[in-house]
Amino acid sequence: MKVHTPTKTLGEALGHVERIVPSRSSNPGLSLLRIDLDDGHMVLSGSNLDLDIRARVAADVRGEGSVAVPAAVIGQVVRALPGDAVELDFGDTELEITSGGFSTKLQLVTLGSAPSLTFPDTWDGEIDAGALASALEHVRYAAAVADYQAVFRGVRLELHDGRTRAVATDGFRLASYNSELTSGLDADLLLPARSVDELTKMLAAGTASLALSSGQFSVSNGPYTINVKLMEGTFPDYQRVIPSQFPVAVTLRAQGLAEAVTRVAVMADKSANHRVDMYVKDGVLRITAEGSYGRAQEAIEVSQEGTEDEISLAYNAKYLADAVGPVSGDLRLQFSGATTPSVASDLGDPSYLAMVVPLRTG
Amino acid sequence: MRKIVHVDMDAFFAAVEQRDHPELRGLPVAVGGAGDRGVVMTASYEARRYGVGSAMPMAHARRRCPDLVIVPPSFEAYHAASRAIRSIFGRYTDLVEPLSLDEAFLDVTHPLRSPPSATLLARAIRDDIRRETGLTASAGVANGKFIAKVASGMQKPDGLTVVRPEESLAFVAALPIERFFGVGPKTAERMHALGIRSGADLRERGHAELVAHFGKAGGFLYRIARADDERPVVPDRERKSIGAERTFERDVHDDARILSELEKVCDTVAERLVRSLLAARTVTLKVKYRDFKVVTRSHTPRTPVASLDDLWSVARSLALDVDRPAGAVRLVGVSVRSLLPRAERVVQPRLVFDAAPP
Numbered sequence: 001m002k003v004h005t006p007t008k009t010l011g012e013a014l015g016h017v018e019r020i021v022p023s024r025s026s027n028p029g030l031s032l033l034r035i036d037l038d039d040g041h042m043v044l045s046g047s048n049l050d051l052d053i054r055a056r057v058a059a060d061v062r063g064e065g066s067v068a069v070p071a072a073v074i075g076q077v078v079r080a081l082p083g084d085a086v087e088l089d090f091g092d093t094e095l096e097i098t099s100g101g102f103s104t105k106l107q108l109v110t111l112g113s114a115p116s117l118t119f120p121d122t123w124d125g126e127i128d129a130g131a132l133a134s135a136l137e138h139v140r141y142a143a144a145v146a147d148y149q150a151v152f153r154g155v156r157l158e159l160h161d162g163r164t165r166a167v168a169t170d171g172f173r174l175a176s177y178n179s180e181l182t183s184g185l186d187a188d189l190l191l192p193a194r195s196v197d198e199l200t201k202m203l204a205a206g207t208a209s210l211a212l213s214s215g216q217f218s219v220s221n222g223p224y225t226i227n228v229k230l231m232e233g234t235f236p237d238y239q240r241v242i243p244s245q246f247p248v249a250v251t252l253r254a255q256g257l258a259e260a261v262t263r264v265a266v267m268a269d270k271s272a273n274h275r276v277d278m279y280v281k282d283g284v285l286r287i288t289a290e291g292s293y294g295r296a297q298e299a300i301e302v303s304q305e306g307t308e309d310e311i312s313l314a315y316n317a318k319y320l321a322d323a324v325g326p327v328s329g330d331l332r333l334q335f336s337g338a339t340t341p342s343v344a345s346d347l348g349d350p351s352y353l354a355m356v357v358p359l360r361t362g
Numbered sequence: 363m364r365k366i367v368h369v370d371m372d373a374f375f376a377a378v379e380q381r382d383h384p385e386l387r388g389l390p391v392a393v394g395g396a397g398d399r400g401v402v403m404t405a406s407y408e409a410r411r412y413g414v415g416s417a418m419p420m421a422h423a424r425r426r427c428p429d430l431v432i433v434p435p436s437f438e439a440y441h442a443a444s445r446a447i448r449s450i451f452g453r454y455t456d457l458v459e460p461l462s463l464d465e466a467f468l469d470v471t472h473p474l475r476s477p478p479s480a481t482l483l484a485r486a487i488r489d490d491i492r493r494e495t496g497l498t499a500s501a502g503v504a505n506g507k508f509i510a511k512v513a514s515g516m517q518k519p520d521g522l523t524v525v526r527p528e529e530s531l532a533f534v535a536a537l538p539i540e541r542f543f544g545v546g547p548k549t550a551e552r553m554h555a556l557g558i559r560s561g562a563d564l565r566e567r568g569h570a571e572l573v574a575h576f577g578k579a580g581g582f583l584y585r586i587a588r589a590d591d592e593r594p595v596v597p598d599r600e601r602k603s604i605g606a607e608r609t610f611e612r613d614v615h616d617d618a619r620i621l622s623e624l625e626k627v628c629d630t631v632a633e634r635l636v637r638s639l640l641a642a643r644t645v646t647l648k649v650k651y652r653d654f655k656v657v658t659r660s661h662t663p664r665t666p667v668a669s670l671d672d673l674w675s676v677a678r679s680l681a682l683d684v685d686r687p688a689g690a691v692r693l694v695g696v697s698v699r700s701l702l703p704r705a706e707r708v709v710q711p712r713l714v715f716d717a718a719p720p
Binding site for chain 1 (some may be wrong): 396400432504709710711714715
């Protein structure tokens, strides 16, 4: 069994797999990478239990068979290879890797120790890969990082006829991306946010094939296929909490606001929810922050509308910056009140909507 | 003859902000929360000219003074200034009774150091405060607490008012009745109805008559009108509770009226709580019936009470819980205890998924 391939091609595929496969695990089999040579293909696969990944590597393959190696070790070796091409020579107990003047012999691991993974043969639907990635990337930030209620660590993906919506919330803010993408599926899924990160990194151009089986959502795009283990739980009824009355609304350049918030928030008190205060009046939005190191303020001219002349509120600077982040052009910021959720939307892309609850102070 | 000094910092919280942030000097400044429910904790003298006053809702204050600069409270700075002031007091006498962070009675009958004259001593204290904290204080000097306190307010800001013992009676006689301790708008109205408009009027009334009309407070006013105020300055009085109550002129049956009076009582207590930079663990409601039976109910919410909203929500639910067996109510009171220093609270509220949108 021998394989010839450009070092870069193998490195890229290993990079994706290595990110997922844990380098250390209480279940040692989980840190293994499985390599299958079959019918002129080389296929790498691995898993972290939440996510399985399979990568096909374009290569010149002679022979067939399957082996397992520690993913972290082969990853390290391949990253450091000196030559543009690499030769893999599979022995009975060792894998010899040669590139340029370098060669190494890596111990093989019993194949039975590696997790047994199944990827779908047939697909239930397909979707524009780049558009799916963009929908997920728009909302991912709003999912919780640390453990709170499990559903807050997930991203909800609603796939229906002519409508694809991604939603995430950590209970304090919410982001939603509602597009007219067609997928051929009809399901509401809850994907672990960490798996969403890998999914979006893997999705490139073209079409992604989708399959749904019990507790698992599979996506295949280009050389990669991944199985995402779905989360259980009821996602909150988020539509109901989106306010509809906005006494004050402003329009401004998203980038200008994001930069101002970042600048001013340097002075914000991290122990006090990273508070920045905002005051809108007479077409000027003022952001101020004050903490132990001093105070900062910035005024931005905005186009202001609404039934009220002014509003004064406070936000967690990070939440505000996150909500503005996905907007590239003009941003619309609508205030429902000083203590009720504010809504941010993208004037150039009506699919995106973000909601942030202001801080309660005093 | 005792010598009492009452020292009261001028627009304390606002003055600290103006001292620490020079760009605020000369501007109308209100310290407090900027949100819809924010309340003015202290207004600078510039803001007071527009009619902005303590305890006023911030939205109201902003209407009165559109250029109002709203500054969130910096409790640490106020505490630091307060500690500095108290250490100055401590140089002159051990008998210091703090009323709040920015106000205290000092008994300087036998001061720890010169000058022996209470007037010069009050001047020295004010000079020390100005030099060491960059803030100004007003002071009143008299032979009793009541007159000293009224006097400190006579020439604010940055003023010193001395009422010599021989001037005491005339000073009290000239005071409008509203300036007397414990005389709020309601009592003032009843005083007016009785023809009492000044200290002089008050002094003409007999002890029995005042007690009959105003209860225990009447007896106190009788003595105060004679400049007879022997209340001692009690040092280090650790405040254990803050409370207020309201007695109805006529017994009240109407629930709505009782609740609205209760809310006013809560307002008073909450303001004192906030001004003292304290929060409280326990809230007690007191209801006195026509037959003088008293019912009290207490509750200790999970998070300490630190605002009018907090207090009102607890007091209201306690009040709604008290079954009132047809008895008309004579008095409602609210007190808070288990006081603790107040941390500035900045809370990130959650999205409320199970409720309708606003």
